[in-house]
Amino acid sequence: MRTAHSSPKPRRLAALVLVAGLSLSACAGESATPAAAPSSGMDMGGKKAGHGAPPACPPLPRLDAPPKRIVTMDGGAAAILTELGLGDRIVGTAAPDFFAAFPPEKKAVLDRIPVLDPGQGNAEKVIDARPDLVVGISTYSFGGFDGTPTVDRLAQAGAKTLAACKPSGGPVKDLSVTTKFVTDAAKVLGVAEQGEQLAARIQSAVDSAKGAGGAPVRTLVVSRAPAAGQPVVTQGGTSLATGAITLAGGKNIAEDTTTDFASLSAEELVARDPQAIVVLSGFAPESDADLVAAVRASPVLAGSTAVRENRVVVVPQSILLSPSVLNGQAVATIAAALRKTAT
Amino acid sequence: MSTVAPQRSPLLARVNIPLLAGVLLLLVLGSMVLAVGLGPVSVPPGEVAGILARHLFGGGGAPGRYDFIVWELRAPRVVEGAFVGAGLAVAGVLTQAMTRNPLGDPYVLGLSSGAAVGAVLVITTIGSAVLGLVTLPAAAFAGALLAATGVFLLARAGGRASPGRMVMAGIALAQLLSGVVSFLLLRTKNPEAQQQVLFWLLGSLAGAQWPLTLACMVLVGVLLVLSAAGAGRLNLLVLGDDGAAALGLHAARFRLLLLVVVTLLTGTVVAVSGSIGFVGLVVPNLSRLLVGADHRRSLPVSALLGALVLVWADTAARLVLAPTELPIGILTAAVGVPVFLFVLRRSSAGVVGLS
Numbered sequence: 150m151r152t153a154h155s156s157p158k159p160r161r162l163a164a165l166v167l168v169a170g171l172s173l174s175a176c177a178g179e180s181a182t183p184a185a186a187p188s189s190g191m192d193m194g195g196k197k198a199g200h201g202a203p204p205a206c207p208p209l210p211r212l213d214a215p216p217k218r219i220v221t222m223d224g225g226a227a228a229i230l231t232e233l234g235l236g237d238r239i240v241g242t243a244a245p246d247f248f249a250a251f252p253p254e255k256k257a258v259l260d261r262i263p264v265l266d267p268g269q270g271n272a273e274k275v276i277d278a279r280p281d282l283v284v285g286i287s288t289y290s291f292g293g294f295d296g297t298p299t300v301d302r303l304a305q306a307g308a309k310t311l312a313a314c315k316p317s318g319g320p321v322k323d324l325s326v327t328t329k330f331v332t333d334a335a336k337v338l339g340v341a342e343q344g345e346q347l348a349a350r351i352q353s354a355v356d357s358a359k360g361a362g363g364a365p366v367r368t369l370v371v372s373r374a375p376a377a378g379q380p381v382v383t384q385g386g387t388s389l390a391t392g393a394i395t396l397a398g399g400k401n402i403a404e405d406t407t408t409d410f411a412s413l414s415a416e417e418l419v420a421r422d423p424q425a426i427v428v429l430s431g432f433a434p435e436s437d438a439d440l441v442a443a444v445r446a447s448p449v450l451a452g453s454t455a456v457r458e459n460r461v462v463v464v465p466q467s468i469l470l471s472p473s474v475l476n477g478q479a480v481a482t483i484a485a486a487l488r489k490t491a492t
Numbered sequence: 493m494s495t496v497a498p499q500r501s502p503l504l505a506r507v508n509i510p511l512l513a514g515v516l517l518l519l520v521l522g523s524m525v526l527a528v529g530l531g532p533v534s535v536p537p538g539e540v541a542g543i544l545a546r547h548l549f550g551g552g553g554a555p556g557r558y559d560f561i562v563w564e565l566r567a568p569r570v571v572e573g574a575f576v577g578a579g580l581a582v583a584g585v586l587t588q589a590m591t592r593n594p595l596g597d598p599y600v601l602g603l604s605s606g607a608a609v610g611a612v613l614v615i616t617t618i619g620s621a622v623l624g625l626v627t628l629p630a631a632a633f634a635g636a637l638l639a640a641t642g643v644f645l646l647a648r649a650g651g652r653a654s655p656g657r658m659v660m661a662g663i664a665l666a667q668l669l670s671g672v673v674s675f676l677l678l679r680t681k682n683p684e685a686q687q688q689v690l691f692w693l694l695g696s697l698a699g700a701q702w703p704l705t706l707a708c709m710v711l712v713g714v715l716l717v718l719s720a721a722g723a724g725r726l727n728l729l730v731l732g733d734d735g736a737a738a739l740g741l742h743a744a745r746f747r748l749l750l751l752v753v754v755t756l757l758t759g760t761v762v763a764v765s766g767s768i769g770f771v772g773l774v775v776p777n778l779s780r781l782l783v784g785a786d787h788r789r790s791l792p793v794s795a796l797l798g799a800l801v802l803v804w805a806d807t808a809a810r811l812v813l814a815p816t817e818l819p820i821g822i823l824t825a826a827v828g829v830p831v832f833l834f835v836l837r838r839s840s841a842g843v844v845g846l847s
Contacts, residue, residue: 266532271815272698273533273561296698296810296817306560 206288207300210309212281215339220278220308222270222285222297224248225467227262228255228474230284233335233343236262241278243270243290246431250465250475272298276306284311284334286471311337313472320386320404322395324355324480327472347474354477355396358484365400366487367454369423372432372466374443375450381418385411390427390469393476397484399425415449425487426455431466462486502784503838509789516796520574523800527570527807532815533561569700572708572764573806574799576697577771579712579761581798582719583754584772585779585791589726590750591655591662594780597772598758601662601751602639605669607762610635612673612689616680629704633759639665640755644748652733652744694819695766697806704764711760715753716795722750726787770824771798774832781835801828 218240221227224247227239236258243266248259265274270290275283275298283303285291291310292299300310313330315321328348335344370384384390385406394401402421403411413421428444430437441463445456455461464482468475504512529540535558543562545551580598587596598604614631646661647653677689725746728736733743761768779794805823812818 266815268813268816271532271817272565273531274815276561276565277533277558279557292699295696296815299699302564305564 206314207291207310207312209333209337210282210311212309212337212339216280216282216309218278218280218282220265220270220275220280220283221262222275222283222290223287223471224259225286225471225473226284226313228259229286229331229334229347229472230338231259231262232347232474233331233338233340235338235340240280241265241274243268243275247467247473249431250468250473250478269295270297272296272302276303276308280308282309282311282338286313286330286473288312288314315387315389319407320395320401321389321392323392324351324389324396324472324476326389326392327476328352330472351474351477355480358477358481359396359398362398365395366398366424366460367402367421368394368399368425368427368483368487369402369418369421369450369453369455370394370427370429370469371444371450372429373440374447375415375418377448378415380412380414381449383411383413384470385409389471389476390429393469393480394427394483396480398487399483418449419452423450423453423455424458425460425462425483426450426453427469427483427486428461428463429466429469430463437463458489460486460489502780502782503835504782505784507783509783509792512783513792513796516793516800520796520799520803523803524570524574527573527803528562528566530807531561531566531810533558535562564701568702568705569697569806570803572700572705573697573802575705575709575712576761576765576768577775577798577800577802577805578716578795579708579757579798580768580771580802581775581779581794582716582791583757583761584798585776585787585794586719586726586750586754586757587772588776589729589787590747590754591659592730592732593655593659594777595773596659597776598754599666599767599769599772600659601643601754602665602669603636603643603662603755603758604762604767605666605673606639606642607632607636607759608693608767609669609672609676610638611763612676615689616676629707629760629763632763633756636755636759636762639669640751644751653747655747658747693767695768695821697765697820698817700764708760708764712757715757715760719753720791720795722746723787723791726750726791730785768802768824769821770828771801774828775801778828778832778835781832801831 217238219230219235219238221230221239221242223244224242225244227236227242227245228247228251230236230239239262241263243264245260245262245264245267248256251259265271265278270285280303283291283298290312291297291303298306303310311334313326315326328351331348331351332341332344335341335347369381370388370390371381375381383403384401385408386401386404387407388401388409391401391404402418402423403413426444428437428440430440433440435443441461444450445461450456462482462485464479467473469479473479525540525544528544529535529537539556539558540562543556543559544567546553546559547563547567583603584597587598587601588594590596591600593600610631610633611628613635614627642665643658643662644653646665647657649657673689673693680689725741728739728741729743729746729750731739736743736746775798776790776794779790779797783789783793801824802820805827806820808827809818809820809823812823
């Protein structure tokens with residue numbers, strides 16, 4: 150199970166898309182490299198060479214003693230550890246924007262965690278916090294060209310690494326990545342029982358939100374309104390979003406692509422005619438309302454069944470694309486939208 | 493009656509070059525020390541000095557809290573930046589002399605694109621770990637070498653490669669190779685590979701580590717010395733093939749030798765830093781504006797200015813939005829362009845001739 154990659158962070162994804170002009174995957178993929186050893190830019194062990202290489206999924210760390218100083222590379226990981234009762238051991242986090250999706254009382258608790266870096270998790274800032282464990286919801290939290298620490302750099306600095314990883318292979322059908330990460334993390338951190346309980350809570354939330362059956366609803370995921378004449382960037386089959394949509398009673402219309410991000414031509418999109426559209430918030434600067442309005446007005450989507458029947462729903466990317474305590478909420482939001490009758 | 497604008501000499505035309513080079517070298521070294529002391533994490537200057545002294549000159553004591561940040565994260569990055577900057581600038585000087593075109597740089601000849609294709613091809617097919625540490629540098633160099641061979645062969649007419657045809661062939665090949673990179677990027681479904689490819693497109697010093705930094709130092713250092721040794725002959729080359737021949741230089745042969753050196757330089761620096769633009773194009777022109785077109789003067793000044801620009805560009809990249817890092821390409825332009833434009837305005841009506 151612990152092979153490929155897990156979900157990325159919005160800024161990095163935005164960079165990937167913008168810079169390459171392509172829909173680049175930064176989430177789960179097909180690289181199935183069990184990393185017996187750390188890898189990074191200039192790994193000296195012959196595992197990797199070259200800057201900016203994100204590590205393959207690092208093995209579960211073996212800790213001689215429970216970690217006392219944990220750094221999380223994103224708010225999603227911080228929230229999971231907090232739910233496990235380990236919040237007091239977190240000495241700092243990066244990417245606190247993941248907290249935004251939480252209800253006020255939980256967000257208030259999470260907001261107390263010191264923010265080392267509002268961005269990706271600068272290597273100096275992370276190492277300066279003197280962590281003995283660094284946790285991320287994605288292998289892409291480690292070793293980016295944008296200055297995040299590589300796994301071997303952290304090891305050199307005396308910190309172990311724990312990252313959520315997804316299995317390689319076909320389309321994601323569920324959210325077992327999340328529950329597995331939660332239970333794995335809990336075992337590593339010596340709170341296995343709390344891990345089982347949290348995983349059960351997440352699973353329960355997912356189960357209660359599941360779709361009612363029937364023909365799956367053709368669903369498109371977008372993070373911004375498609376630009377005229379350009380391919381539409383959406384979530385592919387290996388994205389965690391596909392698992393959530395499947396559980397909600399839908400079928401990702403780009404499920405047949407074996408990448409996290411897929412690019413559909415306007416013609417293909419029209420031919421596949423989505424019956425529902427999930428709009429990811431957290432990538433584009435617009436408000437949710439403006440984003441939805443832009444998506445609905447997009448020439449390529451304006452005539453779709455989803456727009457005509459008013460099945461357009463906004464879901465924060467932080468709870469849909471990566472392991473999160475709130476994955477169940479994402480499923481519930483989508484399921485409610487899919488069940489909506491035409492208005 | 494026509495009037496002719498008085499020709500002003502380069503700003504530092506009368507300055508003794510060894511003296512100027514010495515001052516610039518001190519400036520580069522000072523900048524490097526300062527740059528090692530600057531970063532998202534504030535480290536007391538005394539602590540930085542102590543860490544550098546301990547590692548450079550030996551000494552007792554256990555590594556302190558900031559030892560890893562200063563010596564393992566910042567120092568190799570700053571050193572690598574200096575040598576990459578010097579290497580790119582000198583590659584630009586040599587390319588401009590080789591093509592007799594002040595707009596020449598390794599990108600124009602397709603060498604950077606060739607290096608990128610070599611690296612990206614390895615990343616997206618067999619993986620970047622096959623030969624261990626040297627895999628990507630070797631692939632990048634092989635790509636640059638193939639591109640150089642392609643340019644040389646395409647530019648040949650009547651048994652020799654003319655400068656104009658080299659530029660045309662280089663630009664065409666660079667476009668083709670850029671397309672190949674995009675195609676490889678689209679084809680791969682491996683997100684890890686895609687992330688690595690992104691590095692080649694953007695350029696970054698963020699992953700610098702000592703072993704490759706030292707390898708880069710040695711290779712670039714040797715090539716800089718070789719280039720400096722041939723600076724006098726560069727002056728002959730820019731006179732044109734006939735002029736060079738009249739003064740005893742076999743231009744075609746020397747151009748081929750230069751192509752090899754530029755390829756080695758480009759392959760080496762691109763291998764460790766990705767594609768960093770601007771330096772190879774602008775720094776040589778800046779040097780000529782400052783000290784004149786004589787390559788014995790402009791080449792060492794270019795190397796040192798290139799080092800200076802990249803050290804500060806990378807430092808700015810780390811600091812401007814700290815702790816978030818900016819792509820270095822933005823900063824090379826931000827640091828270099830104002831200086832270049834200032835010197836251009838102060839110089840003799842923008843004359844940037846090669847001879």
